[in-house]
Amino acid sequence: MIPVIIIGGGASGLMLASLLPPKTATIIEHNARLGAKILISGGGRCNVTNANLSSDNYLGEKEFISGIIDKFNQHDMLSWCSRRNLNLEIQKNQQYFCPSSAKELQSIFASEAQKQTIVLSQSVINVVKNDDYFIVKTNKDSFKAACVVVASGGLSYTTIGASGIGYDIAGSFGHYIIKPAPALVGFTLQKEQFFLKELSGSSIENVAISVGGKKCTGAMLFAHKGISGPCVLDASLYWEKGGIEIDFLPNFDWNIAAYSKKNISTILPLPKRVLKALIDEIGVSDKQYTQLTEDEKLKLHTLNSYKFAPAGTFGYNKAEVTKGGVDTNEIDQLTMMSKKVENLYFIGEVLNVTGELGGYNFQWAFSSAYACAKSLK
Ligand SMILES: Cc1cc2nc3c(=O)[nH]c(=O)nc-3n(C[C@H](O)[C@H](O)[C@H](O)COP(=O)(O)OP(=O)(O)OC[C@H]3O[C@@H](n4cnc5c(N)ncnc54)[C@H](O)[C@@H]3O)c2cc1C
Structure with missing residues (x-):
């Protein structure tokens, strides 16, 4: 009987495999290679973690996450990497990246995984429990195991192997699944805001979005399908449905406009093309601020709290992560073991824990794998 079967050879499964004693685990991965998502992450350089880390950077049960x-x-994580001669580099927003490419981290994981048994190109179909062991069935074989760790991630990027198997397994053992949804993803537009499509290719360096009691800041991009960019991606984490508020001028001092002799299109710190589309839409003419009517001034100030109701998101194939997942109230925080089924474990993105942009999702994958490894050892 195999001591531990790890379902999924992604970030969390590979970290777990590296921390367990040699020849104790079998990784079952349905891609032909390990860590495919790591390779395309962080623009090809993998944003591994972040210098500022707290449960506030996550959606989920705060106490569970911080523990x-x-x-x-x-x-x-930085020490784990440097012990393997990978010295991560800190960049904007306190994000740590691989120095030249994500392959540096993926190769370390792939090489450490060699101490375990690796089964590639097989998809897990289901898991059943018989008294004190599990049968893990794949599309080609079946395996008997003492412990099963579900590290199969969420539904984002089906093109590189994402599947809902983790939720299916959890559900089959009676676990509650918080409804999964795409997150860290762009918003599509409702008809009223179709005019924004014409701005496709433009960007704003800094906006602030208020959503679900949170304020996200950062760059915003206009795409053909809608709006995207770091600030929008973070906002998608906290958006359920309904409206959000965009502050297009978060740090702008309106006194500058009030005392200027220049037209507002020159004074307001937004790309000309974007500003023109916005003021046309809200019905403000491009003149000196002092020449605007009181009604126009009021309208102009709505750029600090522009109401936007997303039609939806760009979907799982563009989403960096899946929010929702296995309810962490049913998982033991010290071991990552199911409170319902002995020796069944869940780690990584399959759980109802989702991080903001900035390396938080990999860090969660690694931290949860560590807790599980400690318990399994
Ligand atoms: C384009 C992109 C860029 C990203 N960039 C970053 C970043 O820079 N920083 C960051 O922190 N996060 C980033 N993320 C998020 C991060 O990659 C994930 O949160 C993290 O990989 C989750 O780890 P995991 O082990 O839980 O799941 P995954 O890494 O998704 O691994 C799950 C594994 O299970 C396998 N699997 C699924 N179903 C089955 C099955 N039925 N049988 C066998 N195997 C199966 C999958 O093929 C996959 O290899 C990015 C995500 C994407 C899509």
């Missing part, structure tokens, strides 16, 4: 990230935090 796990505190035991294997960003500093532990």
Whole structure:
């Protein structure tokens, strides 16, 4: 009987495989290679973690999350990497990246995984429990295991192997699944805001979006399908449905406009093309601020709290992560073991824990794998 079967050879499964004693685990991965998502992450350089790490950077049960990230935090991850001669580089927003390419991290994981048994190109179909062991069935074979760790991630990027098998397994053992949805993803437009499509290719360096009691800041991009960019991606984490508010001028001092002799299109710090589309839409003419009517001034100030109701998101094939997932109230925080089924474990994105942009999702994958490894060892 195999001591531990790890379902999924992605970030969390590979970290777990590296932490377990040799020849104790079998990784079953349905791609032909391990860590495919790591290779395309962070624009090809993999944003591994972040210097500022706390449960506030996550959507999910705060206490559950902090108990796990505190035991294997960003500093532990940096040391884990440097012990393997990978010195991560810190960049804007305190994000740590691989120095030249994500392959550097993926190769380390692929090489460490060699100490375990690796089964590639097989898809897990289901897991059943018989008294004190599990049968893990794939499309080609079946395996008997003492423990099963579900590390199969979420539904984002089906093109590189994402599947809902983790939710199916959890559900089959009676676990509650918080409804999955695409996150860290762009918003599509309702008819009223179709005019924004014409701005496709433009960007704004800094906007602030208020959504679900949170304020996200950062760059915004206009795409043909809608709006995207770091600030929008973070906002998607906290959006359920209904409207959001965009502050297109978060740091602008309106006194500058009030005392200027120049037209507002020259004074307001937005790309000309974007500003023109916005003021046309809200019905403000391009003149000196002092020459605007009181009604126009009021309308202009709505650029600080522009109402936007997304039609939806760009979907799983563009989403960096899946929010929702296995309810963490049913998972033991110290071991990552199911509170319902002995020796069944869940780690990584399959759980109802989702991080903001900035390396938080990999850090969660690694921290949860660490907690699980400690318990399994
Ligand atoms: C384009 C992109 C860029 C990203 N960039 C970053 C970044 O820079 N920083 C960051 O923190 N996060 C990033 N993320 C998010 C991050 O990649 C994930 O949160 C993280 O990989 C989750 O780890 P995981 O092990 O839970 O799942 P995954 O890494 O998704 O691994 C799950 C594995 O299970 C396998 N699998 C699925 N179903 C089956 C099955 N039925 N049988 C066998 N195997 C199966 C999959 O093929 C996959 O290899 C990015 C995501 C995407 C899509």
